[in-house]
Amino acid sequence: MHDHPEALVLAYRGKAPQIHPSAFIAPGAKIIGDVEIGEHASIWYNCVLRGDLGPIRVGARSNVQDGTVIHVEGPRIGAKGEVLPTIIGEDTLIGHMAVLHGCRVDDRAFVGMGAIVMDKAGVLSTGMLSAGALLTPGKTVGAGEIWSGRPAKPMRALTPEEIAGMAEQCDHYLEMADHHRGLANVG
Structure with a gap:
């Protein structure tokens, strides 16, 4: 049993998700297989993180917002081939309904709402998609x-104010996660 009873957390082929006790996992999230979620990270409502063909890593204090889908690329079952994990660094923002597949998003980077990051693509630190x-x-x-x-x-370079704003958004999500932890089902 896991500490997130309203989320679906499943082992796959002997690999169970590793979720830091301080992480917030919202009800309805689905976390499967070789997934590691760092300290004070937040995985929001209806996200799917499916680490079946390779690993998914979410760094400390990062947030994966509602409806996001994260998957990996790897060999077909029983075949050999390259594994492309999805790695999300620390203090990173992943906007609502994003899709990340076999890619890398570094520390303090930002992937906007509805954006798609495909195989072997990446967003470097303080970069924004x-x-x-x-x-x-x-x-x-x-x-x-x-x-x-x-x-x-x-398009252009981000301003120092925009980069600082990304850090503020990360702090905002840490606070929001604390508030959402205590919600009770009233239905």
Whole structure:
């Protein structure tokens, strides 16, 4: 049994999710297989983190917002091939309904609402992928850059105020997680 009774936390092929006791896992979240969630991270309502073909890592204090889907790329069952884990660093923002697949999002980076990050793509520290953007395979958002569009392309450098704003949003989600921990079902 796990400490998140209203979330679905499942072992897959002998690998059970490892969730730090201080992490917030919202009701309705689904966490399967080789998934590690760091200290004070938050996984919000109706997120799916499916580490069946390879590992998923979510760093300390990062937040994965409502409806996000995170998966990995790996060999088909019984086949050999490259495993592409999905690695999310520390103090990272993953916006509502994002899709991350076999990619990397570094410390203090931001993936906007509805954005897609595909295989071997990445967002470097303090980089931002805007809402609705599509980061195609192998592309990398540079540190302190904002990329936008489908396919995503570099737009400009972020201002120091925008980078500070991302850190403030991370702090906001730490506080929100504490408030949501105590919610009771009134239905």
